[in-house]
Amino acid sequence: MSLAREGLVAIRRTAARARAAREHTGADRVDYEGAWDEYARVWHARNPKLGHIGDEWTGEHAGAASSVEEYSQLIEDRYITPYIQSGDAVMEIGVGGGKTAALLKKHCAELICTDISAEMLKATRDRLGDDGVTYVKVNGIKLSGVHPHSLDVCFSFDTMVHMEPRDIFNYLTQIPKLMRNRRLCILHHNNTLSEFGWKRFLSEWDKNLMGRAGGSFSVMTNDLMARFLDHLGYEVLLQDSESIPRDCVWVVRAPER
Numbered sequence: 311m312s313l314a315r316e317g318l319v320a321i322r323r324t325a326a327r328a329r330a331a332r333e334h335t336g337a338d339r340v341d342y343e344g345a346w347d348e349y350a351r352v353w354h355a356r357n358p359k360l361g362h363i364g365d366e367w368t369g370e371h372a373g374a375a376s377s378v379e380e381y382s383q384l385i386e387d388r389y390i391t392p393y394i395q396s397g398d399a400v401m402e403i404g405v406g407g408g409k410t411a412a413l414l415k416k417h418c419a420e421l422i423c424t425d426i427s428a429e430m431l432k433a434t435r436d437r438l439g440d441d442g443v444t445y446v447k448v449n450g451i452k453l454s455g456v457h458p459h460s461l462d463v464c465f466s467f468d469t470m471v472h473m474e475p476r477d478i479f480n481y482l483t484q485i486p487k488l489m490r491n492r493r494l495c496i497l498h499h500n501n502t503l504s505e506f507g508w509k510r511f512l513s514e515w516d517k518n519l520m521g522r523a524g525g526s527f528s529v530m531t532n533d534l535m536a537r538f539l540d541h542l543g544y545e546v547l548l549q550d551s552e553s554i555p556r557d558c559v560w561v562v563r564a565p566e567r
C-alpha cells in the first residue's frame with residue numbers, strides 16, 4: 311500500500327473511532343439490552359413455578375422483605391399510595407416484567423412503561439395489556455418517545471441498582487423536560503456502602519473486571535446520588551435509606567423546564 315493510501319486508511323479509522331464514541335457504540339459499553347433480553351428469554355425455563363417475571367425479586371437480599379408479596383406491599387404503601395393520584399400520568403423507567411408497573415397501574419390514569427429490553431416490554435404488555443398503558447423502547451441514552459411535559463410522576467424501582475452512575479445522571483438530565491404539574495420522581499438505587507450493598511459487591515466484583523455484565527449491580531452511593539440531584543436542581547422531599555436497607559429511595563421534585 312502506498313504511503314498516501316496508508317495515511318488515508320489511518321485517518322478513516324480514527325474518524326470511525328471518534329464517530330463510534332460520539333454515537334455511544336463503543337464495544338466497551340454495558341450491554342444492558344442484551345443481558346435483560348436474555349434474562350426474559352430464559353426466565354420461564356429457570357422459573358417454571360412462577361407466574362410472572364419479577365416474582366423472584368422478593369427484596370430478601372436487600373433486607374427489605376421475605377416474599378414478593380411483602381416487598382410489593384412495601385413499595386405500594388411507602389412509595390406509590392402517598393405520592394400517586396388517580397388522574398396522574400406516570401412513567402416507569404425499567405418496567406421489567408411489570409411487577410411494579412402492575413401496582414402503579416392501580417393508582418394512576420395513564421402508565422408509560424419504558425425499558426431498554428424489547429423482551430421485557432413484551433412480558434409487561436402480556437401482563438398489563440394496552441388499556442391506559444403505553445410501551446416505549448428506549449436505547450439507554452435518550453428517553454425519547456415520551457412527550458415533553460406529559461408526566462406527573464417518574465418512577466424507577468429495581469432498575470437503577472443495575473445502572474452505571476453516569477447512566478443514571480444522564481437520565482436525570484432528561485427527566486425534567488418530560489414533567490408537568492407536581493413533577494414528582496420516586497427513584498430507587500443501590501448503596502454499595504450499606505451492609506447489604508457491600509455483600510452484593512463482594513459477591514460479584516470478580517465477575518465484572520475490565521467491563522461488566524448488564525445485569526450486575528453498579529457501584530453507587532447515596533452521596534453520589536445526592537450530588538447528582540443537587541447539581542441538576544432537584545428538590546429533595548424524602549431520602550429513605552431504612553425501608554430497603556441495601557438501597558436508597560428518593561422522592562424528589564424535578565426542576566421546572
Ligand SMILES: C[S@@+](CC[C@H](N)C(=O)[O-])C[C@H]1O[C@@H](n2cnc3c(N)ncnc32)[C@H](O)[C@@H]1O
Nearest residue numbers: 342346364404405406409410426427430467469
Ligand atoms: C430488575 S428489572 C426491574 C423491573 C421492575 N422495575 C420491577 O420492579 O419489577 C430491571 C429492568 O430495567 C431495565 N433496564 C436496565 N437498564 C436500563 C436502562 N439503562 N434504561 C432502561 N431500562 C433499563 C431492564 O431491561 C429490566 O427490565
